[in-house]
Amino acid sequence: MTAVIPIGRLPLLDPGRARLVDDRLAFDAPDGLHRALGEGCFALAMPADFDPAPGRRLARDFHREAGPDLPRETALWHGFRAETAIYFDREHFQTEHLLADAAQRAARFPAPVTVMADRMHDIAGRVLRAILTDLGVAPALWHQVTDGTVAGGGVHWFAVSHYRSDRALDGAPAHKDTGFVTVLYCEQPGLEAELDGVWHDVLPVPGHFLINFGGALELLTADLPRPAHAVLHRVRRSGPGPDGEDRFSFAAFLNPGADTDLYRLTSDGRGARAVIPVEDFLKAFNAQTWRDRHAGFGILKRDPAEG
DSSP states (O other): OOOOOOTTSSOEEOOOEEEEETTEEEESSTTHHHHHHHHTEEEEEOOTTOOOHHHHHHHHHTTSOOOTTSOHHHHTTSOGGGOTTTEEEOTTSSEEEEEEOHHHHHHHSOHHHHHHHHHHHHHHHHHHHHHHHHTTOOHHHHHHHTTTGGGTOSEEEEEEEEEOTTSOSOSEEEEOOSSSEEEEEEOSSOEEEEETTEEEEEOOOTTEEEEEEOHHHHHHTTTSSSOOOOOEEEEOOOOOOTTSOOOEEEEEEEEOOTTSEEEEEOTTSSOEEEEEEHHHHHHHHHHHHTOSSOTTTTOOSOOTTTO
16 A cells, blocks of 8 residues: 655755746746756746636536536536546546646636636746747747747646545656646645655645646757756645645646647757657657556647637
């Protein structure tokens, strides 16, 4: 049986903090960008008017039965285990989650969640533009090398995760996100990140998202003088919190479509070459990470609702 790892057994990673000012990142520390690129993550202040309540509610309720006696408004948030196109049961881990593109969210998610997810994807796009600017990547290349994600294109995945405390399994496997930028909301401990071969606890920062850099950005910037590192992270086995509630999280991902290629920039940021088809990259990731039957997880040619 896998033991629950208590907080404090691993060294602590306290991510650097930043805020968005227009489409630029303002870090609290002078070396904040350098540190974020090396660690592959940082804490981003949420906008003052951002309300996470719709995501928190869906994360708490999507796995519950709808039931015939529930009021219609309440039932909208329940019963997602029957939605096989967007519900995934990770049989080797505690996590069960929803993964939906923009069209699937519009068709099935409660409207407040869709609005919130769109806001998070807008923030992800602003972060990506800020990073490309700070790394000196020629703006003329941005659309090509990101499959248009800098301007609302690509695939806008949104994931909602619940960690089943009654399963004596790891929470989620060690993995890197596949896309360019992830905007993660979590408020409970359990997340761990690997730096220089050592695993660290990553505690939530109140009032902040955690921004993760993914494999597509890591590959894109690998030859730049200041490349972006994609953070390797996992979730340990999680028990109920002090309030008896299971761990949950939700995240917005900016990914290129599976019918395009991943690119690698030249060292001066003024040229790029195609390296690998996105679909091949995703299939290899799924085989190595989830160890289950969902070989096509997260593979979408184009997000219909994003155009």
